Amino acid sequence: MIADSDIPDEVREGLSRGRTLCLWTLFWLGTISILMYLVMGQSQAMKTAFIEDVLSLVPSITFLIAASLEHKPPSQKFPFGFKRFNSIAFLISATALLSIGSFMAYEAVMGLLKMEHPSIGAISVFGVELWLGWVMLAALAYSAIPPVILGRMKKPIAEKIEDKVLFTDAQTQKADWQTALAGMVGVVGIGLGIWWADAAAALFISLSILRDGWKAIGKSAAELADGAPRELDSQEIDTEAQEVMDKLAQAFPRSSARVRESGRYMLAQVTGPDAVGPIDIEDFCPQKRPWRLAELSLIERESDRT
Missing domain, CATH: 3.30.70 (Alpha-Beta Plaits)
Structure with a gap:
């Protein structure tokens, strides 16, 4: 059992920085999700980006919960302590990442099969007609910036303290900004009359997210099944x-x-x-x-x- 007083300094420092970054993630993703909902219109990529941003809150939330419980002393109901809450949080985070990729792929494939032709209208700003696509592009560009920064900051911390939840969160941040780029491609495609660009961009990005999510699910299952420890970024033995x-x-x-x-x-x-x-x-x-x-x-x- 690792008591709170015995937590290594690098783990204590990493958990503290991780909590701060996850709190910032909840703030920024909250503002992004609200903005996406307001401007998504009929764009499939925009709708996908909105759902993905909401699901992206899950890894940060689970990290915050697991970090607060991990080093609690044993109790009568949990005589071996709470270290494994980190493993449970890893499974939940991996499931969220896989769900993001699955949802993106499903929506994109259905859009292509139905041959949907989304349209983007116009809004009036101070009496001036403005194509809503410009607003969407601005919102998507905004939604890509925080995940790029936060993901790059979380990854080295996760590697240092061997935190799979935070590492999965960093991968989710990568999925965030990739989805934003796919959305921008889709909006531009709609504007140019290329109806399939919207769904094709989302499908292309979803394949990478599905791969990361599937790998994370495999590692989390192995950990809960008492398998040999795995590397953070692969299925190889640690x-x-x-x-x-x-x-x-x-x-x-x-x-x-x-x-x-x-x-x-x-x-x-x-x-x-x-x-x-x-x-x-x-x-x-x-x-x-x-x-x-x-x-x-x-x-x-x-x-x-x-």
């Missing part, structure tokens, strides 16, 4: 987890070693005839970030005792 397993295999050659992940932390178990102490857990911690190995248990099986 290099630090492999380092821990190699050290355990060398120290306990006649036993089997397993490492699983609970949030950002790793929990190791050695089972076999030579799985006896005393030991110093620091001898088996990964060199770069020793705080990641939070627990090491030794189990000498009854059948192996002499």
Whole structure:
């Protein structure tokens, strides 16, 4: 169990910065969502961008909740603590990202199959007729700026403190600005009379988002199923987890070693005839970030005792 007083300084600092960025994300995405709703008109890409912006609030919200619970002390109902709330938040965030891509792809495909010909009207501004497309383009340009900045700021923090929720949030921010670009292409296409540009742009962007969402779902499922720890950006075995397993295999050659992940932390178990102490857990911690190995248990099986 990682008590609040034992939180590594880099994790404490990263969580603090992550909370600040997520609060700013909620503010900026809130203003973007309102603006999108007001100007979306009949554009499919604009409607998709609006729904995507609303769904993009989910990873930041789940990060804030998980960060507030992660290091609470154990209770009677949660005797092993709350570290795994980060894993649950990761699954929710991954589901939100996959939902964004799925929704975009579905709406785009349906638009192409129905051969919809969206139109963009005009509005009167101080007695002057103004094509609504210009307003849409301005709104989309505005909606792309905060996600680019926030996503780039979140990613290195997530990598430093091994936070999959914040990393997924950064990927969601990438989906935000990509959707905005797709929307701009679609609006320009409508203005030029290219009816399919709107849906085609949304479909093209959705494929990248679907790929990221599917990878995140796979990693979150593996974590909840006590699979071996995975890298942040791939399904490969985490290099630090492999380092821990190699050290355990060398120290306990006649036993089997397993490492699983609970949030950002790793929990190791050695089972076999030579799985006896005393030991110093620091001898088996990964060199770069020793705080990641939070627990090491030794189990000498009854059948192996002499």
